[in-house]
Amino acid sequence: MTTPLSPPASTDPSDLPVVRLLPKANARAIRHGFPWVYANEMVTDRRTKALAPGSLALLEDSARQVMGVVAVNPASKIFCRMLDQNAEAVVNQNWFEAHINRAVQLRDQMYDAPYYRLIHAEADGLPGVVIDRFGDTAVIQANAAWADVHIDALTAALVEQTGVRHVLKNASGRTRSLEGLDDVSGVLHGEAPSAPVQVPMNGAIYMADLTGGQKTGLFYDQRPNHAFAANLTKGKRVLDVFAHVGGFSLAALANGASSAVAVDGSAPALELAQQGAEAMGVSDRFATRQGDAFDILTALRAEGEEFDVVICDPPAFAPGKPALEAGLRAYERVARLAAQLVAENGVLGLCSCSHAADLTQFRTASVRGIGRAGRRAALLHTGFAGPDHPQLPQLAETGYLKSLFFRL
Template identity: 70%
Template sequence: MSVSQPVIRLKPKVRPQTFLHGVPWVYDNEIVTDRRAKKIAPGSLAILEDAERRPIAQVAVNPGSRLFARILDLDLKAEIDQSWLERKLARALALREALYDLPYYRLIHAEADGLPGVVIDRFNDVVVVQANAAWIENMLSELTVALTALPGIKTVYKNASGRARGLEGLDDVSEVLTGALPDVPVPVPMNGATYMADLSGGQKTGLFFDQRPNHAFAARFSKGARVLDVFSHVGGFSLAALAGGAKSALAVDGSEAALSLAAEGARRMGKTDQFETRKGDAFDVLAKLAEEGQTFDVVICDPPAFAPSKKALEAGLRAYERVARLAAPLVAEGGYLGLCSCSHAADLSKFRAASTRGIGRAGRSGQLIHTGYAGPDHPLHPQLAESGYLKALFYRL
């Protein structure tokens, strides 16, 4: 805590225990937003006080955002500096090294790892940083030094894509912060499959590590199966299924670049003859496959976030229901249907209800055999439902 740090204060009816007990976000309607508070520069560190002017925590402030402050440390004497970042990174790394034999994982999962608004994915000696909060944007140089102090990390790349940075008033300029970014896609081994990650031109950080346990679960019932992977990206479920002994796999996506990476992954696995791709709108392709009379033993649909906010919830739930309604008829009798959602606004019960309704409207019925979540390198913050965004439902129809 520095004597020069600005101070923000909770409104009288806001309970300070909320934040002392772990809630990491303070919204603008919970703060006394007087002229002094509004003049604090975005990303500044400040002291959060209760209505009686008693200090509660050190926070990062952005007056231009509805999320006015993020809790950084309840220790008022802590120095939020490079050494502080190094301790957070070391603690996060210890968990991942206990979980995984190879250095391919999410290293930092934002609030759940004590670094609010920060996402870092690791690809061997390269880390891709999504700095989605103004405070960490201001500390990128310290973060870069702290990251390269970790064993084996040589390159730090800042990925500035995504709507979160826009909400914080940050730029969309991606850049190498240190080291050299590979000029070709990086092969990533997971679940016996090989995935090709485009670290600078792909979606998000280039690969979705969160689905790792769900890929593995689907592969368990894919031996000898005909598999359909819709919204496949770089072949998430289809390549895992082939690694698990699937007879064939068809990957469907709207991105030719993503499908090319999936095909390269299949080639490196020696599975080219068992792998096909089809580019197109997923809803259109699902309808077309039904018209063709095609069926599959395993169908997995892993769409983008149809409900990224509460405002989009109802439309998103209708989209999830439609996916289920179109996918269910393609599942052979006794086959399996996997339906996924990465929308934090659509909680598990609402997503499950929409999916089950869609299956019923397709004239099918079945057992819900498994509910999956993100892997343990994407830990859940107990006081932040948004950190548990991923749901995967597996039905036997």
């Protein structure tokens, strides 16, 4: 665990240190919107290496032309994150409020209730910052050092622009460790909820544990894919594998599925799924199986079980390039085991949230697995994250989620 970062001494551009690109760096890409500068692209003398993680600086190209205000972390492979191409920008509460206000306006155009991802990092102009909203409570993941440094201003701006009564900080996850940050979660404003929060989505009710659940408590990114799958499930038997709190299964039951089984390794997540089913009044059509998903898929096959719709939404098997080959093999295995459980003319949904596996690689692994199961497939639909998870075109990592739906 590291020591908490100190607040900035000043955010006035005239007081900021200057950091400079090497001649080999792709300054054009940065000017055209790429938000990161890697350590091997920077002039890293003793002075720049001594800058505190989360410091603000002015970025210059190799010709000493100012490119904007950046956040610096000498301890990270991402040495600089572009905050504002206006070199006169002052990063304070007002600056955060402008970004949050713009994000709120976009979400309010698309959603009739305040349950969504409010800030999606670089795509919403706040690199490394994720904020999910759950009614009058918001959860911040500050996954970059600069966001930890400015957490008070960010929290005040969030409260001012949204009116939320409670703001929590979630410090879990691999990204913070890569930035040299601590893993201490807590309450930034108001109070932590004493019970799971009910989240209405696609006609279903989900129970989100905002303090002890995975990530911020719920995965909003799959909302449109839940909806697509639910449209195929009326009167059908559904198997939801890697279900977490019942993402696909509860949406299916809300839209008329005859039955749904949720499979997950986490007993607490399945308990929340059960509570959601009870809140919806569909618990008589809902069942759970807790354990290793691969083992349960194999067991269901041995039991002779069959489902009209099977959906698998595993964790990231390939979170980085070193894990890519093993991750693709895992996706192939999931597809093979799941395809064996799909009834004739049924639907198989396969999902990946791996940054390192692009759509083509994931689709190839999935089709190979379906073929190894002895099934023939037609691709019905390719889905991505919802519009509250906008993509930054210059940054492929923001388009991480892929969902494929096949008729077998």
